[in-house]
Amino acid sequence: MELLTQISEALQQGNEELVHQGTQQAIAEKIPPKKILDDGLIAGMNAIGERFGRHEVFLPDVLMAAKAMVKGMEPLKPLLIRDDVPSLGKVVIGTVQGDLHDIGKNLVGIMLKGAGFEVVDLGKSVSPEKFIDAAVNENAEIIGMSALLTTTMSVMKKVTELRKQKNLQGKIKIVVGGAPVTKEFATEIGADGYAFDAANSVACVKQLMGHA
Amino acid sequence: MFPVSPKICKWPPSEVLPERSNIIKKEGLKDASKFLPLLEQAEKLFVDFSAPTGLVGEISADQFERVFEGLGQNEPQAPLREIYPKAQALALFGITLGPTISSQIESLFESDDFVLGYLLDCMASLACERAVDHASHQFADAYEGLSTMAYSPGYCGWHISAQKTLFQMIEPQTIGISLNEDFLMSPLKSTTGVLVAGPREIHGVKPGYPFCRQCKCRTCLDRLTTVQ
Numbered sequence: 001m002e003l004l005t006q007i008s009e010a011l012q013q014g015n016e017e018l019v020h021q022g023t024q025q026a027i028a029e030k031i032p033p034k035k036i037l038d039d040g041l042i043a044g045m046n047a048i049g050e051r052f053g054r055h056e057v058f059l060p061d062v063l064m065a066a067k068a069m070v071k072g073m074e075p076l077k078p079l080l081i082r083d084d085v086p087s088l089g090k091v092v093i094g095t096v097q098g099d100l101h102d103i104g105k106n107l108v109g110i111m112l113k114g115a116g117f118e119v120v121d122l123g124k125s126v127s128p129e130k131f132i133d134a135a136v137n138e139n140a141e142i143i144g145m146s147a148l149l150t151t152t153m154s155v156m157k158k159v160t161e162l163r164k165q166k167n168l169q170g171k172i173k174i175v176v177g178g179a180p181v182t183k184e185f186a187t188e189i190g191a192d193g194y195a196f197d198a199a200n201s202v203a204c205v206k207q208l209m210g211h212a
Numbered sequence: 213m214f215p216v217s218p219k220i221c222k223w224p225p226s227e228v229l230p231e232r233s234n235i236i237k238k239e240g241l242k243d244a245s246k247f248l249p250l251l252e253q254a255e256k257l258f259v260d261f262s263a264p265t266g267l268v269g270e271i272s273a274d275q276f277e278r279v280f281e282g283l284g285q286n287e288p289q290a291p292l293r294e295i296y297p298k299a300q301a302l303a304l305f306g307i308t309l310g311p312t313i314s315s316q317i318e319s320l321f322e323s324d325d326f327v328l329g330y331l332l333d334c335m336a337s338l339a340c341e342r343a344v345d346h347a348s349h350q351f352a353d354a355y356e357g358l359s360t361m362a363y364s365p366g367y368c369g370w371h372i373s374a375q376k377t378l379f380q381m382i383e384p385q386t387i388g389i390s391l392n393e394d395f396l397m398s399p400l401k402s403t404t405g406v407l408v409a410g411p412r413e414i415h416g417v418k419p420g421y422p423f424c425r426q427c428k429c430r431t432c433l434d435r436l437t438t439v440q
Binding site: 110 | 400
């Protein structure tokens with residue numbers, strides 16, 4: 001089996017050691033770092049993400065794979081930086097102001113990183129101003145917001161309104177998600193995308209950035 | 213305010229630790245053996261870092277009416293409005309696993325140990341439910357032959373803003389639970405609500421209410437099957 005396919009398969013199995021070894025071997029064999037990333041690590045994450053979407057595997061399996069990806073990135077990351085390899089795009093994420101539940105947001109960050117995006121995690125209880133300022137300062141294409149409480153969902157609307165006030169609609173797209181959030185709510189507040197769950201957030205961000 | 217002061221209950225973490233099979237089932241772990249070492253690690257962390265504590269106070273239907281109505285934002289057809297007047301006994305409860313378990317989960321995510329962090333989070337959520345079951349059984353012991361079920365603000369048409377009146381009545385602050393202006397409880401692994409004891413048939417909620425369309429959890433049916 002080809003080495004990059006082996007890395008991809010090991011990653012899907014959540015085998016950190018094999019992924020790390022395989023990545024080191026691929027580097028030693030002078031395979032271009034971007035190819036190792038795209039055809040080995042990201043290919044594996046994409047495959048398990050698709051299986052998750054088909055309910056063939058569950059979240060802990062995806063997280064095991066993501067953990068293996070972190071291990072594979074250890075030797076690869078310095079080379080990607082050296083070669084100035086761009087990410088798929090930059091996404092600013094956070095849990096909205098007043099809300100301290102961050103497991104869902106963390107999962108989204110893990111999945112997006114696994115898919116090849118650069119993620120700026122603003123943490124919990126993030127104000128509308130902080131979301132917009134961070135996206136502008138970081139030159140991010142997407143803002144991803146999460147809320148677990150119906151009472152904090154209104155902050156999402158404040159962010160879309162602030163984006164409009166600052167004429168940033170064409171530059172920054174907004175994706176919302178979380179237990180009480182619905183597609184209808186996303187449309188109503190002027191968000192560009194609605195992510196049903198962490199895996200869906202990757203598909204949603206890819207679509208908004210033209211990678212689908 | 214209570215006829216009898218709310219009772220504080222403390223459980224050893226091992227008593228509310230969910231069955232491993234429940235986590236395996238809930239998380240759909242097909243190859244459970246792959247996750248076994250992590251589950252064992254999570255169980256150890258749970259036992260070391262959680263401090264399950266509860267507060268239960270019996271309340272009259274009249275007193276509960278004020279708690280239930282809260283800030284007047286409930287759904288018009290909230291099923292609990294029909295259920296609680298038929299109850300033979302009601303008790304408010306607050307339950308927490310303490311702040312340390314949440315910090316532990318957070319630090320696991322921060323150090324990229326997110327599989328363990330996620331499993332510990334699931335374990336803690338199930339443990340909260342288990343602690344509610346314990347409180348419910350203790351309450352039910354005093355009312356032999358009745359079925360007891362827990363209902364919480366934020367679910368099934370009972371607006372989360374009712375947390376405010378619930379907190380005024382039972383004061384979960386005494387066991388370390390606080391409420392912010394968005395009605396979010398801290399520590400995160402905390403839960404509050406009302407225990408409703410009565411004939412089994414009063415708990416017959418069917419998920420056909422307008423607000424059920426937007427509900428992603430649909431745990432009401434599972435919960436109903438456990439009512440004895």
